[in-house]
Amino acid sequence: MLSETELLFLAGSILNFFFAYIIVRYIYYPKKSEQTYIFTFLAFNTVVYFIMGLFTSVEISIGAGFGLFALFSVLRYRTETVPIREMTYLFVMVALPIQNSILLKSDQFLQLVLTNVLIIAILFLLEKGRGFHPELGKKQIVYEKIEHIPVERRKELIADLRVRTGLDIIRCEVDCIDFLRDTADITVYYRIDHRDREFDPPPKGA
Numbered sequence: 754m755l756s757e758t759e760l761l762f763l764a765g766s767i768l769n770f771f772f773a774y775i776i777v778r779y780i781y782y783p784k785k786s787e788q789t790y791i792f793t794f795l796a797f798n799t800v801v802y803f804i805m806g807l808f809t810s811v812e813i814s815i816g817a818g819f820g821l822f823a824l825f826s827v828l829r830y831r832t833e834t835v836p837i838r839e840m841t842y843l844f845v846m847v848a849l850p851i852q853n854s855i856l857l858k859s860d861q862f863l864q865l866v867l868t869n870v871l872i873i874a875i876l877f878l879l880e881k882g883r884g885f886h887p888e889l890g891k892k893q894i895v896y897e898k899i900e901h902i903p904v905e906r907r908k909e910l911i912a913d914l915r916v917r918t919g920l921d922i923i924r925c926e927v928d929c930i931d932f933l934r935d936t937a938d939i940t941v942y943y944r945i946d947h948r949d950r951e952f953d954p955p956p957k958g959a
Contacts, residue, residue: 761857762857765802765806765857766799766802766806768865769799769802769849769850769854770798770799770802772853772872773794773795773799773846773849776872777794777795777842777846780873780877780880781794781842781880790835790839794842795846797846797847798847798849798850801850801851802850802853802854805854806854845872853865853869889944889945890942890945891940891942893940894914894918895939897936899930899937901913902930907925911925914939920941920943921943921944922941922942922943923942924942925939925940925941925942926942927939
C-alpha cells in the first residue's frame with residue numbers, strides 16, 4: 754500500500770501533467786500546429802517534477818529550482834536555432850513543476866490550483882493577442898507598375914498589391930526604383946494568418 758506522502762506525490766504529478774498538457778495542447782499547439790517541441794515540453798515538465806519530488810525539504814527544493822533555472826539559461830544561450838516562442842514555453846514547462854512541487858510540499862493546494870489557472874489564462878490571452886495589434890509580416894517584392902510608386906498614389910499601390918498577393922497589406926515602403934527596367938523594390942507589411950505563413954510572393958508582379 755502507498756503511504757499518504759506517496760499518494761500525495763502521485764496526485765501532484767498527475768495534476769502537474771494535467772496543467773502542462775492543457776498549455777501545450779490547447780494554447781501552444783493550435784497557434785502553430787507544430788509538433789516538433791511537444792515531446793520536449795511534456796518530457797521536461799514531467800522529469801523536472803520528479804526531480805523536485807526527490808527533495809524532501811522545501812529549502813532544498815527552492816535551491817534546486819534556482820539551479821535548474823541556471824541550467825536553463827545556459828541551454829538558452831547554446832540553442833540559437835530554437836525560436837524564442839518555443840524557448841518561452843520551455844521556460845514555462847520548467848517553471849511549472851518547480852512551482853507545483855514547492856506549493857504541494859507546503860500544503861498550499863488552493864494556491865497551486867489558482868496559480869496554474871492564472872498561468873493558463875495569461876498564456877491564452879497572450880496567444881490570442883488580446884489588447885495588442887495583429888502580428889505583422891514583412892516581405893520584399895519586385896513591382897513593375899512604377900506609375901503607382903509616387904506617394905500621392907500610395908493607396909492605389911497598396912490596393913493593387915493586395916489583389917496581386919492576396920495578403921492583407923497595411924503599408925508598404927519603396928526601397929529603390931530601376932527606371933531602366935521599369936521596376937521597383939518594395940517592402941510590404943501585412944497582417945499574418947495561418948495561410949500567409951507559407952506564402953511566398955513571386956519575384957515580379959503577377
